[in-house]
Amino acid sequence: MEKPKQTTEASRKAELKVIKAMLREKDVVVSSPEDVEELASRGYGTPEDKNLFLTLCEALFLMSKGVMEVEAQTRKTRKKIDFQQLLSQYQTLDENAWAKYLIYRDLRSRGYVAREGFGLGMDFRVYERGEYGAAAATYLVFGIQEGQPVTLEELTRTLKYVHSLKKHLVLAVLNRRGEVVYYSLSKLTLK
Secondary structure (H helix, E strand, O other): OOOHHHHHHHHHHOOOOEEEEOOOOOOEEEEOOOHHHHHHOOOOOEEEEOHHHHHHHHHHHHHHOOOOOEEEEEEOEEEEEOOHHHHHHHHHOOOOHHHHHHHHHHHHOOOOOOEEEEOOOOEEEEOOOOOOOOOOOOEEEEEEOOOOOHOOOOOOOHHHHHHHHEEEEEEEEEEEOOOEEEEEEOOOOOO
């Protein structure tokens, strides 16, 4: 006889180990050696001095999946914070935090490893499925929100930069409903 669906889901959640992390000003730190190894092997964070430093975007994603709890330390106590509090912290550092999180969540849910981008407004660098750690990132993702103008000069400069790195530029357009549509931009020609 099959177990009721609720019991199966509840037992699955009980089996998942919740990772504990500590909020700092601009990132989140995981200290447990087994958690550091587990997350780093799946393309999360930057290992340094036996710790793993996650971006706030990565921490938000892991919190949304229920695999991470984040605490903030005040002068004398530690206090567990929720998703909205962590998002608020992220928004104080980046006005496009929500848009970046939605793009990151979409990329991860499609099976890609997405890491923080580098230079010239790149939001993320994305690795082919199964190639994280074995090869360099193939794609650089430039996030655009529907209704926010982007100049042609900015797109041209970005495209030249990405081509100089021998990568592929992907525009991630976030529509008003929070859905992400991807466009590959390879050549910009005006006639």
